Amino acid sequence: MIVTAAPPPSLRPPPSDQDLRSLLLIRHFELALLRLFEQGAVSGTTHTCLGQEYIPVALTPLLRDDDFVFSNHRGHGHFLARHAEPYGLLAEIMGREGAVCGGVGGSQHLYHRRFLSTGVQGESLPVATGVALKLAGSGALACAYIGDGTWGEGAVYEALNMALLWRLPLLVVVEHNGIAQSTPTSAQLAGTIGARAAAFGVRHHRVTSTDVEEIRAGLAPLVHAVRAEPSPLVVEFVTHRIGPHSKGDDTRSPAEIQRTRESDWYARYAEADPERFGRIDREQLALVRQVTAEVTARPLVVPPPAFQERP
Amino acid sequence: MTRVSEHLNQALHDLMESDPAVHLLGEDISDPYGGAFKVTRGLSSRFGSRVRSTPLSEGAIAGVGAGLALAGDKAIVEIMFSDFVALAFDQITNFAAKSTTMYGRPVPVPLIVRCPTGGNRGYGPTHSQSLQKHFIGVPGLSLFEMTPFHDAAELFARMFSLDRPCLFFEDKVLYTRHMYRLDDLFRFELAGDTARVFLDGTAEPDCTLITHGGLVHRTLDAMRALLLEDELVCELLVPAQLYPVPHLPDLEEARHVCVIDDGTEGGTWGAEVARVLYPRLWSGLRRPITLVNSADSVIPAAPHLERDVLVQAGHIQTAVREALS
Ligand SMILES: Cc1ncc(C[n+]2csc(CCOP(=O)(O)OP(=O)(O)O)c2C)c(N)n1
Numbered sequence: 320m321i322v323t324a325a326p327p328p329s330l331r332p333p334p335s336d337q338d339l340r341s342l343l344l345i346r347h348f349e350l351a352l353l354r355l356f357e358q359g360a361v362s363g364t365t366h367t368c369l370g371q372e373y374i375p376v377a378l379t380p381l382l383r384d385d386d387f388v389f390s391n392h393r394g395h396g397h398f399l400a401r402h403a404e405p406y407g408l409l410a411e412i413m414g415r416e417g418a419v420c421g422g423v424g425g426s427q428h429l430y431h432r433r434f435l436s437t438g439v440q441g442e443s444l445p446v447a448t449g450v451a452l453k454l455a456g457s458g459a460l461a462c463a464y465i466g467d468g469t470w471g472e473g474a475v476y477e478a479l480n481m482a483l484l485w486r487l488p489l490l491v492v493v494e495h496n497g498i499a500q501s502t503p504t505s506a507q508l509a510g511t512i513g514a515r516a517a518a519f520g521v522r523h524h525r526v527t528s529t530d531v532e533e534i535r536a537g538l539a540p541l542v543h544a545v546r547a548e549p550s551p552l553v554v555e556f557v558t559h560r561i562g563p564h565s566k567g568d569d570t571r572s573p574a575e576i577q578r579t580r581e582s583d584w585y586a587r588y589a590e591a592d593p594e595r596f597g598r599i600d601r602e603q604l605a606l607v608r609q610v611t612a613e614v615t616a617r618p619l620v621v622p623p624p625a626f627q628e629r630p
Numbered sequence: 631m632t633r634v635s636e637h638l639n640q641a642l643h644d645l646m647e648s649d650p651a652v653h654l655l656g657e658d659i660s661d662p663y664g665g666a667f668k669v670t671r672g673l674s675s676r677f678g679s680r681v682r683s684t685p686l687s688e689g690a691i692a693g694v695g696a697g698l699a700l701a702g703d704k705a706i707v708e709i710m711f712s713d714f715v716a717l718a719f720d721q722i723t724n725f726a727a728k729s730t731t732m733y734g735r736p737v738p739v740p741l742i743v744r745c746p747t748g749g750n751r752g753y754g755p756t757h758s759q760s761l762q763k764h765f766i767g768v769p770g771l772s773l774f775e776m777t778p779f780h781d782a783a784e785l786f787a788r789m790f791s792l793d794r795p796c797l798f799f800e801d802k803v804l805y806t807r808h809m810y811r812l813d814d815l816f817r818f819e820l821a822g823d824t825a826r827v828f829l830d831g832t833a834e835p836d837c838t839l840i841t842h843g844g845l846v847h848r849t850l851d852a853m854r855a856l857l858l859e860d861e862l863v864c865e866l867l868v869p870a871q872l873y874p875v876p877h878l879p880d881l882e883e884a885r886h887v888c889v890i891d892d893g894t895e896g897g898t899w900g901a902e903v904a905r906v907l908y909p910r911l912w913s914g915l916r917r918p919i920t921l922v923n924s925a926d927s928v929i930p931a932a933p934h935l936e937r938d939v940l941v942q943a944g945h946i947q948t949a950v951r952e953a954l955s
């Protein structure tokens with residue numbers, strides 16, 4: 320089952336050049352990554368955020384430098400929206416020189432400034448709660464991205480409970496794309512995320528728009544309250560995973576995949592301002608090509624000290 | 631030629647067909663996906679509600695499996711990556727294993743927790759571990775591991791017959807290898823629980839190696855290199871039951887014993903095997919049992935770093951050569 324987002328008629332106000340750059344950097348980065356996998360140039364696994372790029376892009380200007388961001392397996396967009404460092408990220412994924420975590424973490428385990436991801440679902444939320452406990456009152460918050468499927472993990476509820484009891488600045492961003500790996504939400508989530516948040520007395524805000532400015536306008540006062548009160552907030556984005564879960568493992572019907580494509584922000588943004596979009600699209604494609612060529616040619620990352628010696 | 635994943639799949643089909651009490655639970659195990667490693671392919675189409683794709687709830691699904699077992703049925707729970715069995719640790723050790731004895735009378739808990747395990751695939755620190763060692767020494771809990779030499783259907787039947795929870799580790803790299811196939815140098819036979827791999831026609835091996843299923847191919851590569859490059863003859867024992875450590879045959883005459891274990895160093899399965907063997911072999915041993923383990927380290931994502939951390943054929947060859955020099 321696919322939850323369908325209602326596309327707003329046009330983009331008003333239009334996205335800034337900066338937003339378009341960020342959106343298109345992420346889109347081309349993820350497409351390039353899938354190609355590198357197809358060519359056998361990357362090993363392991365990867366989870367692309369194709370179709371969901373606008374979520375971290377919309378959120379980024381609402382976040383401050385001293386906020387802490389927790390990400391998950393589908394984290395390249397979260398990372399690039401906060402840190403436009405495609406060289407360091409690709410080097411990490413490819414185990415090349417300049418990797419942001421020395422090639423140890425790879426795609427799912429990044430720690431860069433105040434951005435941290437881990438590959439075990441639900442694990443981050445209690446940790447984000449601890450960081451929020453430390454940050455409470457400072458005006459900074461802890462933001463954690465999780466998927467709809469991750470609401471199956473008990474740790475999510477243990478964290479939400481404490482976050483409300485202790486009035487912590489915890490922003491939970493739910494990317495509800497209607498699926499977890501291969502399992503539709505209808506088969507893995509009883510009730511709704513809104514009602515689950517309500518059960519803890521945690522504020523919940525549902526976003527169906529894919530328009531970054533519109534999303535921000537709705538979120539700004541709520542995120543302000545997270546910092547000022549402080550208090551936890553669950554923001555649920557109704558979104559779509561256009562690509563496979565990882566690579567080549569999409570068992571959805573062609574009709575279903577087509578429906579996800581129809582709600583892609585990309586075509587709508589292109590239509591709204593073809594000239595400007597086209598220019599930035601070409602720029603970012605060229606940038607990603609350059610990143611790919613350069614990083615692919617780099618030597619393998621030298622093991623960090625902890626990995627140099629076999630005891 | 632059957633691949634290990636196909637062999638496991640067939641064993642699950644046969645088991646569910648022959649025993650209507652068996653249930654299967656796990657994330658994304660239903661068709662058409664058929665599990666992250668396709669081991670459960672075709673089962674949901676054939677056996678309906680006895681096969682359930684679950685929410686992401688490892689702790690709870692291990693508990694649900696224990697509940698089905700408590701109520702008189704049998705359950706197999708698949709943990710998508712064995713790393714996440716950590717989330718089920720409480721249900722397995724504090725409920726399923728303990729309840730077999732903590733109520734003052736035997737309580738059968740026929741539960742198998744399948745754990746796709748191990749690295750060498752570039753999946754990174756939380757998707758590559760071999761966590762067997764954390765479950766060693768839990769009263770009421772048995773550990774088994776898939777090998778290319780053991781019939782999976784027999785192993786499933788054996789685990790259920792114990793009436794206590796069992797963890798069943800399946801190395802992810804093993805999935806794509808073939809059952810029962812060896813290169814032309816070696817032959818194998820089953821001696822009770824244990825597969826014995828040996829060089830045809832030689833009398834006394836210089837060293838007896840002991841390992842678990844996931845390390846078989848790397849160990850065989852090392853045995854070949856030791857023979858051709860170092861002129862050292864090795865024999866290999868591969869038990870399917872890891873814990874309690876079963877009786878390992880023929881060791882009384884062994885000139886040297888080496889246990890090879892993919893778990894990271896410290897508190898290892900290999901050390902447990904050595905603990906069991908020392909009193910038995912003490913009078914005949916010429917030197918301490920050699921233990922080969924992965925490094926005391928997280929498992930990096932980058933393949934060239936991962937390779938150095940995990941046990942490879944080269945590490946085994948060096949360890950055996952040095953021990954015998
Ligand atoms: C504890 C745990 N269980 C299972 C997995 C394997 N896994 C990775 S992503 C995923 C699905 C996650 O779905 P969702 O939370 O909806 O995020 P999405 O992939 O849709 O972005 C699963 C089952 C995991 N990484 N961690």
Ligand SMILES: [Mg+2]
Pocket residue numbers: 466467468494495496497498499500
């Ligand atoms: Mg999802």
